Amino acid sequence: GQNIDQPTEMTATEGAIVQINCTYQTSGFNGLFWYQQHAGEAPTFLSYNVLDGLEEKGRFSSFLSRSKGYSYLLLKELQMKDSASYLCAVFDSNYQLIWGAGTKLIIKP
Amino acid sequence: TAGITQAPTSQILAAGRSMTLRCTQDMRHNAMYWYRQDLGLGLRLIHYSNTAGTTGKGEVPDGYSVSRANTDDFPLTLASAVPSQTSVYFCASSDLAVNTGELFFGEGSRLTVL
DSSP states (O other): OOEEEOOSEEEEETTSOEEEEEEEEOSSOSOEEEEEEOTTSOOEEEEEEOSSEEEEETTEEEEEETTTTEEEEEEOSOOGGGOEEEEEEEEOTTSOEEEOOOEEEEEEO | OOOEEEEOSEEEEOTTOOEEEEEEESSOOSEEEEEEEOTTSOOEEEEEESSTTOOEEOSSOTTEEEOOSSSSBOOEEESSOOGGGOEEEEEEEEOTTSTTOOOEEOOOEEEEEO
16 A cells, blocks of 8 residues: 655754654655645645755755655754644655645744 | 635535535646545545546545536535535645646635534
8 A cells, every 4th residue: 555654743942953754655656745734724835856865945955765765854943933734745656646644843932 | 816715614514415615726727636634644635637527536535526617616515414524625736737746725624514
């Protein structure tokens, strides 16, 4: 079966750095997404990785290793507004999106 | 910019009643999707449509139907609601011609079936 694993919840301190991991086992791979979802709101797109390596976008970076079936989202200089759930999703061989359950990130002052 | 509009925002429904969740997009995206999101579970695809006039079944299609008469509208119908259909429903769209396939989501419809 297809599976995406990410931690259920993480806690970090304002101003610090946090890394949210995602591992996947899917039938084929055509790209990996990270979305941010604030409580009670819709998910919004953060990043897309299809090749190995690090993609940096401001305070957020996303890393992919296809051989390891592994990705992480790195958030720097954490702000209170970064408190949200972070969803990992993978395009399988049929371009169907497989979603992880999400990681709830709690930022403390 | 409207993007994707869903209605209603929330609804309480008696079991056995029918209900249609509406979804309209103004981005001229070819693909549209309906997901449900339940606590502790990832987004699960109910139905999708890659272009007007065609639809397909997702991971959890039972008890739901969709239609795609035109590019902009993609309603989701529950013919006879059951309590297990209590969930938050998200409509989304994407432009399949774009490599990233980024999804744009509506604000969600919270449905409670009693």
